[in-house]
Amino acid sequence: QVQLVESGGGLVQAGGSLRLSCAASGRTFSRYGMGWFRQAPGKEREFVAAISWRGLTADYADSVKGRFTISRDNAKSAVYLQMNSLKPEDTAVYFCAADQVAFRDVLATTRDAYDSWGQGTQVTVSA
16 A cells, blocks of 8 residues: 655646645555546546656557656656647646556556545636
8 A cells, every 4th residue: 555645736727737646655566556546526536657667668558648757856756747739628637556466568558447536636728
């Protein structure tokens, strides 16, 4: 189990940028892949991005490819999501999550692969 705290959400105009941060504690952070998910009102929580335990591989939902970048700093036990060219449809609560399996060789893109979640941070993109 790892404790996760997101920050960096807020209100931004369409076309703008925002950088989300997730601070981790509670287990060896560097051994686990990390992901970002988001949930809009009335919608299911959906995959946004994931990064491997070494930070060498990343995957993104088609809807954010080319606009979002996930990164991590294992020395700081932190993961980030740089969001550029934001669109109103990006509006959601964004959650960071830790993979339940250490050293996973395939990036996890489904909710059930993650066992630790942050409280979420609101991102609102105005038209």
